[in-house]
Amino acid sequence: MPVSLEQDGALSRIRLEGAIDIGCAQELKELLVQGLTAGSEVRVLLAEATDLDVIAVELLWAARREAKVSSVGFAFEGQTPEPVAAALAEAGFEPFAATGETNYSGVGPCRMQ
Numbered sequence: 813m814p815v816s817l818e819q820d821g822a823l824s825r826i827r828l829e830g831a832i833d834i835g836c837a838q839e840l841k842e843l844l845v846q847g848l849t850a851g852s853e854v855r856v857l858l859a860e861a862t863d864l865d866v867i868a869v870e871l872l873w874a875a876r877r878e879a880k881v882s883s884v885g886f887a888f889e890g891q892t893p894e895p896v897a898a899a900l901a902e903a904g905f906e907p908f909a910a911t912g913e914t915n916y917s918g919v920g921p922c923r924m925q
């Protein structure tokens with residue numbers, strides 16, 4: 813399964829594995845919403861992802877924005893593989909890809925519903 817959610821008390825970890833594309837976009841959105849609505853910290857693990865398409869990038873940006881609005885912690889955990897960082901940078905989200913930090917002011921083009 814390319815997208816999975818592990819919840820442990822106040823922490824939700826969303827693990828992305830392999831190519832994350834439109835084929836798993838609905839599942840990614842549902843797990844991001846589930847993690848955010850649990851009112852817990854959300855951590856996205858990208859270490860096992862091989863590629864992110866623009867839909868996946870938009871969903872991550874929207875989740876980050878929603879987390880900020882809802883005062884829920886949102887961050888990346890672990891390493892970001894070079895192809896994933898490159899996909900993020902190519903999409904124009906260089907601060908997102910280069911640092912993995914969540915303290916930036918950029919917002920994505922869509923909002924979690």
